[in-house]
Amino acid sequence: MRWFGSRAALAAGSLLFATVVATAQTAAPAAKPAESSKALEQEFFAAVRSGDSAKILSYIPERGVNVGSETQHVSRKDIEEQFQSHRGLFCKLFDSSCIGAAINLGNSLRTCSDRELLTHSAKVRTASSEMTRNGVQQAVLVAEVKNDQCSNAGLIDFIFNLDADGWKLFSIP
Numbered sequence: 808m809r810w811f812g813s814r815a816a817l818a819a820g821s822l823l824f825a826t827v828v829a830t831a832q833t834a835a836p837a838a839k840p841a842e843s844s845k846a847l848e849q850e851f852f853a854a855v856r857s858g859d860s861a862k863i864l865s866y867i868p869e870r871g872v873n874v875g876s877e878t879q880h881v882s883r884k885d886i887e888e889q890f891q892s893h894r895g896l897f898c899k900l901f902d903s904s905c906i907g908a909a910i911n912l913g914n915s916l917r918t919c920s921d922r923e924l925l926t927h928s929a930k931v932r933t934a935s936s937e938m939t940r941n942g943v944q945q946a947v948l949v950a951e952v953k954n955d956q957c958s959n960a961g962l963i964d965f966i967f968n969l970d971a972d973g974w975k976l977f978s979i980p
Contacts, residue, residue: 844946847967847974848935851948856925858901860890866967868975876980896979919957921950928954944969945977 854862864887871882874896881896889895898905903920925931930953937946946967954960966978 844935844937844948844967847946848933848948851965852925852933852950855900855921858922860897860901863900864890866974866976868968868970872976873978878978900979916956916958918959919954921963924952924954924957924960924963925950927956928952928960946974 850862851866853859864883867883867886869883871880872886873879874881886896890897893902893905898907899920901920901922903917903923906918906920919927930951932951933949934951935946935948937944939945946969948965948967950963952960952963964980965976967974968977969975
């Protein structure tokens, strides 16, 4: 069995996944059943797996969303343009072939889209949890993926805020 990244990163990722699972199992449901994080988990990951960019776009609030590890705020209009032109966030979510990743000569593995990780991995586990932070109800969706073909296998996580019109993405890794 081959693992990617350091043992410490793997342990930290497993701990995050276990924490989300434990929180989901012990937290009292705070949202209406139709708005539960478990329903959101199923619907959102199904939309990523099927490549349903219109459904994913419905989770993007008008004010935009934070994207990437360096937390760049991207407007909804910019995301719509990226989806239409099949670049940027569209590639990261749905299409591995258009991801513009730097080539690491020490690593022959390629970067894979979230869709490919969720549909072509040897192991996929998902979990969700809800919490309130600064008076805002949030849902954290996590997928743990094991894929020997992708350099970015590990954890995929998304953070949502509960708005008046339902769950809206707050952060996309």
